[in-house]
Amino acid sequence: MPVPRNVLLWLNNQILNRENLMKIRKVLVVLMGLCGLLPLIGMASEATDAVLEVAATRMSTVVRVNGQNVPVIYVGQADGCDSVAIQHAADRYEHFRVCDNRVIPRNTVSPSWTEEDGGRAVLAAVVSNSILYGEASQTDSNGYLISARTLGGLRNDCRNVEVIISYDGDLVDRALKSVCGKSR
Known part of the structure; x- marks a missing residue:
């Protein structure tokens, strides 16, 4: 019935x-x-909050996740969403998209970038342009987006430059460099 x-x-x-x-x-x-899974609730919340904060401010930072200080890096815009990565080890990144204030894990591994095929020339041009204009970006011949922006400096003749290399919106590499003596 x-x-x-x-x-x-x-x-x-x-x-x-x-x-x-x-x-x-x-x-x-x-x-x-x-079942011993309770600590994972806090870890997920810490990571999610950090990713949301970095996406909202578009500024990289360092936060404490699961008892360790980890860099949370703003990568840029990808497909209309903010792209953010958490660096867990020297070359190990966890990638996220933030769309409409929702954190979406990517579960991807980025391909490594090399300076071959003109990559070094593109990198040098992007860094020089970021010193001149505050920020710059360009895609190399292999599809990697190289972005740089100046963060200021302690001396008038020096600029701190953040360089982000990404592929399909996922972080491949990041460097913070102090560039001194370059004409602006």
């Missing part, structure tokens, strides 16, 4: 009302704690 539609709607509303959802959430948190 089929159940009338209005009975199913009533049952669905009873199960999914706010009070029951809060009870279900509490049970899940207790179960996760018993």
Whole structure:
């Protein structure tokens, strides 16, 4: 015998009302704690908050995630979203997109960049232009986007330059350099 539609709607509303959802959430948190997964909730929240902050300010920073200080790097815009990476080790990045204030993990590994095929010349041009104009970017012949921006300096003849190399919006490499004695 089929159940009338209005009975199913009533049952669905009873199960999914706010009070029951809060009870279900509490049970899940207790179960996760018993399974040793509770620290992951904090880690996810710390990382998500850091990624959202960097996307909103468009400025890289260092935050504490899971008990360690890690760089959170603003990569730029990709497909209408902000691209952000967390650096967990020297060459290990976790990539994210922030679209409409939602953090979306990318689960990708970026290909490595080399200075061959004119890459070094593009890098030099981008750094020089960033010193002249404050920021610059150019895509090399292999599709890597090289971006640089000046961050100021302690001396009048020096500029701190942040260089970001990305591929398909994911961070490949990042460097902070002090460039002195170059004409502006």
